[in-house]
Amino acid sequence: MINVLEYIAYQEQIPMSYCYDREAWEGDKDYRMIVTNVFSPSQFWVVSRIQQHDLFHRYMQYHYNMLEGDSFKLSCYSVPCTEFCVIKTNGSFYRAMLVSMDLDRRIVRVFLVDYGISTQVNTDNLYLLFKELRKVPMFAIRATLSDLGPYESSTWSPDAIEAFRKMVMNKALKCKLKYLDDLNAIVELDELDEYHDQTGERNLIKKTLIDKKFAEPLVDALEVHDLELRNHLFKQVEAGVDCDPDLSEKMLKDITASYPYIGEILINNVSIFGN
Template identity: 30%
Template sequence: MEDEDVCIPNSFVKNPWVVNNIYRLKVSYINSPSEFWIVTKDQELGKFHGDLNSFYSRNKSYLKADFRNINLEGNCVVYTGECYCRANLLNVSSSVKNQKSLDAFLIDYGSTIRVTSNDVYFLTKEMYSVPQFAVKAALKGLRPSESSTWSPAAVDTFTKLVQHKVLLGQLREIDSVYQTLYLDLFNYNDDYEHTVSISRRNKRQSEKIIQLTSFHDFGVVVSPHSTLTFCNGVITSSDLMNYDLEEILENMKAKPRSNSN
């Protein structure tokens, strides 16, 4: 199914994840609040998925895999009954006559489906170069309260809260062993604010920054800092020791210039 030592790049390893950073994302598949799959590049996935389906719809007869040579755990493309998706084959569930029933993990979405060996296709070289889109995630700090597993009602509630929505996820922890991102999730349209202070080198930079209305996929509001835009200092002089503070402040006020004849 694939060339030796060739595999689709792993997004968990490839992406430079940073704790406390906020990522725009969609949840692509849910097992529970402790195990779900996210996609941070959903627009790129949509385009890639469209191109993949267009290509395999035209060329499926040339790329069909021989079930006798199917390599378990290898990268491939499977037909789900509705569309073509990249997948890893996990195991053979059953075998009837000349067909095998296979479990396939859809690497760009995080779900596992069952397909027949007639629905398995070779993966082209170009399809190997695009990293998988789905990454495993979990809610940070949440566990089932009464058992070791989440109840169907809890999973259903979580699904209704996050499914088919654009979300913001703040990365709280990275589990490199199980390749899982632990997140706090927020609705994209909620009044969740993240403030960043930006220093600038000159007036021209300030004028450009103040005009920004978006940064990457986020809408932003740029305004001068309420205090850091002013120069503060300390005046030290022994001559001022005998003067009251009110008198010093009064004499520091700007005075109108007089015209002398």
């Protein structure tokens, strides 16, 4: 097991970057993305590098399953909060940012940076994040639907959140980009792709939320600002505020189940995942 001095020396403070493609993206254009987690229509996480994300997940499973013994396990005392590591949960390995620890219960709260999921794991499930894997940008990107608020309420209803989640989760959607919040690395989306509802009809997701009275348009900047003040900050949600542990557990089980066979993944240079 690696101690704190070895860990700090090994990592050499290599920074982690986001897959927030400021230079590549343009407003009012369509981009294909997958929604990997939903807190509300105002706060969700998307992945824009879909093929690289899938391959990287497979690579993580193959790479870490090949390790033997406890040589690459971390002591919870080795990793400061807000530092990055790898965790194992529900049979799969993920890159994670540690956000809090309960040493009495031997539990750590983590945020899975490639999926936008907050969860907790036992301290026995912490692993070293290898240097080369720190060079791969974090795939999960913060996203919000522009100019949209909860219907006749100050907060999003559970029904509205669940309806939105069913429309978008784990689907490759065409997303129209409206604005980039560089300060907080958030993409503001004007609309999401059409989807098939139970009647077979096709509808725009933002329009459907409004038509079904789950949401209503925000008509001026003051309404948008008021909603922003009522919402948790993204960093609070990522730290586990109001996180539904049962939902997180289900999502993680679904991810593991969606990769029944990994196979051999041989990659010479992690730059294929982007930089």
